[in-house]
Amino acid sequence: xxxLVLSDVDGTLTDNRRVFSTRAAxxxxxxxxHGITVSLVSGNVIPVMYSLRTYLGLSAPLFAENGxxxxxDDITSFFSMEKPALFFDHLQNKGLARGILTNRWRLxxxxxDPTPGREREILALAGEFQVDITNSGFxxxxxxxxxxxxxxxxxxxxxxxxxxxxxxxxxxxxxxMPMFQESVKKAVPANAEPELKAxxxxxxxxxxxxxxxxxxxxLDSF
Amino acid sequence: xxxLVLSDVDGTLTDNRRVFSTRAAxxxxxxxxHGITVSLVSGNVIPVMYSLRTYLGLSAPLFAENGxxxxxDDITSFFSMEKPALFFDHLQNKGLARGILTNRWRLxxxxxDPTPGREREILALAGEFQVDITNSGFxxxxxxxxxxxxxxxxxxxxxxxxxxxxxxxxxxxxxxMPMFQESVKKAVPANAEPELKAxxxxxxxxxxxxxxxxxxxxLDSF
Numbered sequence: 001x002x003x004l005v006l007s008d009v010d011g012t013l014t015d016n017r018r019v020f021s022t023r024a025a026x027x028x029x030x031x032x033x034h035g036i037t038v039s040l041v042s043g044n045v046i047p048v049m050y051s052l053r054t055y056l057g058l059s060a061p062l063f064a065e066n067g068x069x070x071x072x073d074d075i076t077s078f079f080s081m082e083k084p085a086l087f088f089d090h091l092q093n094k095g096l097a098r099g100i101l102t103n104r105w106r107l108x109x110x111x112x113d114p115t116p117g118r119e120r121e122i123l124a125l126a127g128e129f130q131v132d133i134t135n136s137g138f139x140x141x142x143x144x145x146x147x148x149x150x151x152x153x154x155x156x157x158x159x160x161x162x163x164x165x166x167x168x169x170x171x172x173x174x175x176x177m178p179m180f181q182e183s184v185k186k187a188v189p190a191n192a193e194p195e196l197k198a199x200x201x202x203x204x205x206x207x208x209x210x211x212x213x214x215x216x217x218x219l220d221s222f
Numbered sequence: 223x224x225x226l227v228l229s230d231v232d233g234t235l236t237d238n239r240r241v242f243s244t245r246a247a248x249x250x251x252x253x254x255x256h257g258i259t260v261s262l263v264s265g266n267v268i269p270v271m272y273s274l275r276t277y278l279g280l281s282a283p284l285f286a287e288n289g290x291x292x293x294x295d296d297i298t299s300f301f302s303m304e305k306p307a308l309f310f311d312h313l314q315n316k317g318l319a320r321g322i323l324t325n326r327w328r329l330x331x332x333x334x335d336p337t338p339g340r341e342r343e344i345l346a347l348a349g350e351f352q353v354d355i356t357n358s359g360f361x362x363x364x365x366x367x368x369x370x371x372x373x374x375x376x377x378x379x380x381x382x383x384x385x386x387x388x389x390x391x392x393x394x395x396x397x398x399m400p401m402f403q404e405s406v407k408k409a410v411p412a413n414a415e416p417e418l419k420a421x422x423x424x425x426x427x428x429x430x431x432x433x434x435x436x437x438x439x440x441l442d443s444f
Contacts, residue, residue: 014277017279018276018277018279019251019276019277019278019279020247020277020278022244022247022248025242025244025247026244029241045269047267047269047270047272047273047324047327048269048272048273048276050269050270050323050324051269051270051273051274051277052273052277054240054241054270055236055240055241055242055273055274056241056242057239057240057241074323075323101272101296101297102269102272105269105327
């Protein structure tokens, strides 16, 4: 029986322009009202997750910066800004990338737009600076090593004392892969990347928020 | 004919616990798709308005900090943090107030919880520090003089070159009063304060997001 749902946001609960599905919002509220814990994890920043938590009416902690920071009544950052900031400065100085609007609100990651054609160069440099690079499908992020959505998943499993098979994860893009682990249940909307579909227990025929809504409305089948 | 709608958020598009009405979200998207400009103004912070703009899919600029700051593709602060921060420090040092979580994201205002029983003392001190005090119904704010939702309204009227009678404002609480000006159309949900009801062209029989949804679905009647 599923006791906790951990979902990605952009591309999973939204459409391809990041407009949030009101159907998904309704399903989320419905399953929370039925006693299931609902958490979200995104590459976006703490105040954005603060907004989603407030306006969706969620009570569980939510995770920002690909799992690196968490908001409940208070804010927790599990990683430091030191390495991401250092690498970002390096990229900027070499003309390889530009920062994004939300960087001013980040605690332990940096977002960037790569200079066209220089994407591989950035990936090649990351190891040297001991950082990880991920792409949400909406933007590129510089993370500390070990900072990913799998980290958020493990944190929730411990916090709520769950068995992995009591957890359903939902996502669509490559930065969701670290939470697509063997032991938990996994579902994806139709727009998900092939790598995620290959691992999923269930692939919705519907894309984006409609797919997530269908998944959320049939939790009993997991 | 209404060409622009400017609405408050908390208590107007949400319920009394700040959970956003999905019906209101749908109505907002519908009227924007019909060519009407939709903007929001709140006592909340820029990244929260950034989230609402993204996840509602709005294209107009939105206003934070009671009209003091604005987000479109970029962020603009029309006022400084100097006086609100100075007054807040004074309140804190005298044990009159505590800060709120969102203060770390503010550009030109401070939010506070007054020490119970000391509310009037705070109001009495504000003039001396040349700041205004307002209450959204959800929290107290320290603002620069002239920083209010009427400022945001005038900014939008200029920006979109509108006549005031082409603008509909919607709000529920006393910090919405500065935008309830003679020359614009005004509507309120059933939970609005009596002072706003007295000025409104239309008072919905429905409260909160349901009231706003009803108003938004009948723009032709204004």
